[in-house]
Amino acid sequence: MLEAYGPQRWWPGDSPFEIMVGALLTQNTNWRNVEKAITNLKAADMLSADSITGCELPRLEALIRPSGYFRQKAARLQILCRFFLGQGGTPGLQAAGTDVLRHQLLALNGIGPETADSILLYALDRPVFVIDAYTRRIFSRLGLTGPEDGYPELQGYFTSRLPADAALFNEYHALIVQHAKQHCRVRPDCTACPLGQICPVSQSC
DNA sequence: ACCCAGGGTCATA
């Protein structure tokens, strides 16, 4: 995949805070829609923890509306930002231990395993492998993991086989997503698929 | 008109 697609240089975002916001907004949502929401926040000069926590909910909802689930996400964004400020902002998070921080993030309403791990890996550069729906589908269809496997099992498949290297985990997960985005409905040339002749993304390929 | 998208939470049996 690296040869086929090249380095991905994820996460798209200018700061750890922006990455954190993007990780929440992209839940079950096309990234294009998230870009619109982040553009709105930037244009309104609202992309900071202080302005988001201090914002009236209806206004915040309107700004992030294109990212979908906007009522849930507006409330969850404020929760995450309050936590962010309580931890001392980006420097505070960077100083925190990975395991403790993961538990704290998971305790927040609206932060599940993938969002927590995305923040840890892509915003804070921790060697945590992110599992998403693409990873689950692809590796299950390749027969490398079981369809029954939960998040911890999937994560263990990677972390038990790879060195705990944040740059490696970053690139690997980003390539999986890139591959999935290129799947056969978009580019029906399966002979060019770097994962093999039988497309591991689309069932009907 | 239908399907899906870089999930997560909550109510029910």
Added chain:
DNA sequence: TATGACCATGGG
């Protein structure tokens, strides 16, 4: 503990 409902916009 295991499903199912719900959240909501935008592009293919």
